[in-house]
Amino acid sequence: LAKTTQPISMDSYEGQEVNITCSHNNIATNDYITWYQQFPSQGPRFIIQGYKTKVTNEVASLFIPADRKSSTLSLPRVSLSDTAVYYCLVLPSLSGTYKYIFGTGTRLKVLA
Amino acid sequence: DAGVTQSPTHLIKTRGQQVTLRCSPKSGHDTVSWYQQALGQGPQFIFQYYEEEERQRGNFPDRFSGHQFPNYSSELNVNALLLGDSALYLCASRRYGGGNSYEQYFGPGTRLTVT
Numbered sequence: 001l002a003k004t005t006q007p008i009s010m011d012s013y014e015g016q017e018v019n020i021t022c023s024h025n026n027i028a029t030n031d032y033i034t035w036y037q038q039f040p041s042q043g044p045r046f047i048i049q050g051y052k053t054k055v056t057n058e059v060a061s062l063f064i065p066a067d068r069k070s071s072t073l074s075l076p077r078v079s080l081s082d083t084a085v086y087y088c089l090v091l092p093s094l095s096g097t098y099k100y101i102f103g104t105g106t107r108l109k110v111l112a
Numbered sequence: 113d114a115g116v117t118q119s120p121t122h123l124i125k126t127r128g129q130q131v132t133l134r135c136s137p138k139s140g141h142d143t144v145s146w147y148q149q150a151l152g153q154g155p156q157f158i159f160q161y162y163e164e165e166e167r168q169r170g171n172f173p174d175r176f177s178g179h180q181f182p183n184y185s186s187e188l189n190v191n192a193l194l195l196g197d198s199a200l201y202l203c204a205s206r207r208y209g210g211g212n213s214y215e216q217y218f219g220p221g222t223r224l225t226v227t
Contacts, residue, residue: 034214041200043221045218049213087154089214098160102147
């Protein structure tokens with residue numbers, strides 16, 4: 001399983017765009033990149049997943065360069081409610097049983 | 113449509129005791145995973161059940177065991193509790209085939225305190 005590295009924490013202000021980068025140097029050909037969000041005392045919540053280039057949904061965008069050794073989660077115009085821990089995961093294939101390995105994540109604090 | 117449910121919400125046990133935590137997956141999901149989350153840490157994968165069998169296991173001792181029932185619900189059992197077992201225990205479910213998504217749905221967790 002590919003190891004991921006993220007910044008431990010980030011601060012931002014309301015209304016700004018936040019970009020959180022995850023490094024996964026030993027990602028395998030069939031691996032997908034997935035991001036989760038977790039609020040205190042709640043279970044993590046799926047945000048977005050991708051394989052290459054750019055993926056966008058109603059919550060975030062995910063940018064993956066051609067070499068796929070890193071990925072960037074982009075949160076547009078954050079609000080105070082986006083204060084949470086964000087986890088980057090690298091997962092093999094799309095079906096079957098496999099381990100979801102969470103690192104320590106990035107603690108995002110949005111300031112007023 | 114109910115999401116993942118877990119019981120109990122909170123639990124206090126004494127060292128050496130045994131505990132059983134319960135999880136009901138989201139409707140339509142057949143794969144259940146359990147995680148342990150210590151304060152300030154990311155969730156740590158304990159094990160995953162599919163078709164009533166343990167399919168994947170993380171780096172946890174045999175004191176941690178589980179079970180999946182025919183209705184896909186699951187239990188996590190921890191024997192000989194240690195102080196270090198105090199944590200939030202999360203259950204997550206997904207559908208084995210997965211479609212084209214990695215999305216797991218997590219329950220609210222059970223807060224276990226060992227004294």
